[in-house]
Every structure is written in C-alpha cells, then in structure tokens.
Amino acid sequence: xxxxxxxxxxxxxxxxxxxxxxxLKGYDVEDALGKVIPKNIEFMDIDTCGFSFILTDKxxxxxxxxxxxxxxxxxxxxxxxxxxxxxxxxxxxxxxDVSDELNLIQIEGKNSGEIAQQFYExxxxxxAFKNVTKAVYKDKxxxxxxxxxxxxxxxxxxxxxxxxxxxxxxxxxxxxVYDDFVGDYVKFEVNHPVSDLYNGxxxxxxxxYAWNLDFTKxxxxxxxxxxxxxxxxxxxxxxxxxxxKVQVNESIYxxxxxxxxxxxxxxxxxxxxxxxxLGMLQVEEYYAHSGLHFITSEGxxxxxxxxxxxxxxxWSK
Numbered sequence: 001x002x003x004x005x006x007x008x009x010x011x012x013x014x015x016x017x018x019x020x021x022x023x024l025k026g027y028d029v030e031d032a033l034g035k036v037i038p039k040n041i042e043f044m045d046i047d048t049c050g051f052s053f054i055l056t057d058k059x060x061x062x063x064x065x066x067x068x069x070x071x072x073x074x075x076x077x078x079x080x081x082x083x084x085x086x087x088x089x090x091x092x093x094x095x096x097d098v099s100d101e102l103n104l105i106q107i108e109g110k111n112s113g114e115i116a117q118q119f120y121e122x123x124x125x126x127x128a129f130k131n132v133t134k135a136v137y138k139d140k141x142x143x144x145x146x147x148x149x150x151x152x153x154x155x156x157x158x159x160x161x162x163x164x165x166x167x168x169x170x171x172x173x174x175x176x177v178y179d180d181f182v183g184d185y186v187k188f189e190v191n192h193p194v195s196d197l198y199n200g201x202x203x204x205x206x207x208x209y210a211w212n213l214d215f216t217k218x219x220x221x222x223x224x225x226x227x228x229x230x231x232x233x234x235x236x237x238x239x240x241x242x243x244x245k246v247q248v249n250e251s252i253y254x255x256x257x258x259x260x261x262x263x264x265x266x267x268x269x270x271x272x273x274x275x276x277x278l279g280m281l282q283v284e285e286y287y288a289h290s291g292l293h294f295i296t297s298e299g300x301x302x303x304x305x306x307x308x309x310x311x312x313x314x315w316s317k
Contacts, residue, residue: 004178005269008150008186009313012109013178016164019079023098028091029074036085037067038213038220044069047132049145049156052212053193053204054078054085055222059229061198062221066104068132068143068158075143075158077104085221103164105157108150108178108186110313115171116155119144138163150186151312185269188239188278189310197264202282203229207237235260236288239309241268241275242302251297252281259283262296270310278309 007013024033030042036054044050049068056062063080075098076082086095107115117124119135127133132145140160148154159167184194193209204210204226213226250262265279281304287294290306 002182002185002269004176005182005185007176008109008178008182009152009270009310010110012107012112012114013176013182014105014107014172015178015183017077017104017106019077020081020097020099021102021104021158022076022078022082023096024074024076024094025072025096026091026093028089028093031091032086032089032093032095033067033074034217035089035219036221037065038217038223040214040217041067041069041074046071048130049132049147050130051147051149051192053198053209054082055213055220055226057222057225059203059222059225059227061204064193064195064198066147066156068145070132070143075102101161102158103161105159105164105167105172106148106154107157107172107175108148108154109152112148112153112155115175116144116146118171137167149183149190149192151190151308151310152186152314182269185266188266188280189270190308190312191239194264197280200263202235202237202263203233205230206233206235206282207280234285235282236285237263237280237282238288238290238304239278239280239307240294240302240304241272241309242277242279242300243275244300245277246279246296246298246300246302250300252283252294252302253297254287254292254294259287259294272310 037052039052051066053064054062063078066077068075113124127146129146134141135144143158145156147156188194197207246262246265248262251258252260260281260283263280263282265277268275268278290304292304294302
C-alpha cells in the first residue's frame with residue numbers, strides 16, 4: 001500500500017506542475033489553435049478548461065495539454081515546447097511562454113474542496129467540472145479551475161510564481177505531495193491517458209484514448225493518419241488484474257489460443273484483496289471485454305475489468 005496514494009484517494013494530495021505554460025492572445029487565436037487542438041474549442045464557453053492531445057502528422061501524440069479558455073486569451077499547459085506548432089500561424093495572433101511568471105498546482109482528493117472553498121464565495125460543489133473562476137490571494141488575482149484526473153474532486157490553481165511558495169505554506173503545508181508514479185496510477189484507474197502507455201507502440205484508439213479526439217472536427221493535425229490507424233487496427237486494450245506477478249510482453253492465451261500480450265503492469269496500490277497487480281493487455285478485438293479470465297504464457301490467471309478499475313472515494317461523498 002502506498003501511503004500517498006491512500007492520502008490522495010481518502011483525503012487529498014497535491015503536485016506542482018513541471019512543464020511549460022503558454023499564453024495565447026489575438027483576434028485569430030482560435031484559428032491558430034483550431035489547427036492543432038482536436039476539439040471544437042470555438043464552441044466552448046468562456047471560463048472553461050479541458051484536456052486533449054496534440055498529434056503529429058503521423059497520428060502519434062506530440063503532447064498532451066490542458067487548455068483554459070478565458071475572456072481575452074487561452075492558457076495552455078504542456079510538458080513540451082509548443083512554439084514550433086505556431087511558426088506558420090497568420091493574422092492577429094501571439095503566443096508567449098509565461099512559465100517564468102505562472103505555475104500550476106493540482107490538488108486531488110475527496111477533501112480537496114476544503115482548499116478551493118476558501119477562494120470561492122458560493123458552495124464549492126456548485127463550481128462545475130471544467131469550469132474556471134478568478135480568485136484573489138495576497139492581492140493578486142489567479143485562476144482556479146475545477147479539474148482533475150483521478151476521478152476524485154480536483155482543483156487547479158494557476159498562480160504567480162512569486163506567491164506559489166507562500167500559497168503552499170499557508171494552505172498545503174500538511175498536505176502530502178504526490179509524484180508522477182502515483183499520479184499516473186490514479187489516472188490509469190479511471191482510464192485517463194497515461195504517457196507511458198500512449199508513448200508505446202499502441203495507438204490512441206487501441207488504448208481506448210480516442211475519446212479525447214473530436215472527429216466531428218473536419219481538420220486538425222494528424223486527423224487523417226489516426227483515422228487510418230483506427231481502420232487498420234486489429235487489437236484493442238483491456239485492463240486486467242492478477243494475484244500473481246506478470247511481465248510486460250508476456251503472451252496471453254484463451255482456450256490454448258494466443259490472443260495478445262501484456263502491454264503495461266503495475267503493483268496494485270489499493271486495498272483490494274483480490275489483486276496484487278493491475279495492468280493493460282493488447283488483445284484481439286473479440287476478446288476485449290471485461291469479466292473474462294485468461295492465462296499467461298507463465299501460467300498466471302488474470303481477469304479483465306470494466307472502467308473505473310477503482311471506485312473513487314468522492315463518488316460516495
């Protein structure tokens with residue numbers, strides 16, 4: 001059992017974003033963004049946010065992003081340098097790296113609203129998922145969004161860098177910090193994309209991550225390529241659990257027939273006595289269903305699961 005994992009699920013934990021933050025402005029900003037973000041952002045309400053991928057022209061993931069649609073600008077948070085995507089953008093459009101000015105703090109957990117409530121004049125539960133509001137701390141305005149990845153309540157705070165440490169001291173001094181290992185695990189438990197998975201050999205459709213792409217949008221980088229991948233795929237992912245250890249690339253069998261292999265696996269962090277390991281298979285599409293029992297090439301029995309693979313604590317609050 002991972003103590004930080006337990007704190008995140010049953011109470012709260014936080015993480016400072018390690019990456020780049022960009023501000024995009026101008027009359028033609030949505031034209032520029034619309035070519036790279038596979039979402040119909042022009043139809044989104046102001047003061048909302050979302051998660052998506054930016055693809056390469058080959059249909060692979062270039063970057064995952066969080067985007068915030070504000071009244072006069074967009075803010076994008078990414079692990080990657082986004083400047084090259086916009087070198088050919090025309091019209092009234094400007095992109096600026098504001099990573100030296102802003103930082104993002106993510107709070108996840110059943111009780112994370114205790115922090116957010118201090119900056120919201122109404123009952124915090126009335127701030128809808130993906131909605132953004134402005135708040136003030138130390139006489140400086142900042143952005144607060146209801147958004148997270150774990151299936152628990154989650155809130156994001158985009159603050160000036162010069163008040164981040166004071167914010168942590170004032171509100172998060174006794175709240176544990178979760179690392180990327182725990183962050184990826186809780187994402188995986190609710191089928192939120194995990195970089196170790198989408199940076200592997202399987203495409204977004206095979207991983208079950210294509211829900212982050214809006215194919216009603218007629219044009220975005222990589223659209224044709226990912227559609228070709230979808231049409232050509234013969235395998236599909238399904239999550240599994242097991243009591244005994246299995247290895248990545250271990251073959252999976254059903255009734256003596258090889259149907260796929262183990263794609264990803266982690267030690268289970270929850271208290272479920274029925275499993276010690278949680279992972280993902282890539283199998284023939286016919287077998288990509290929950291509630292099935294397969295055998296690995298090493299004789300380990302595994303069971304496929306339906307999403308979510310852990311019931312978030314917040315769902316019963």
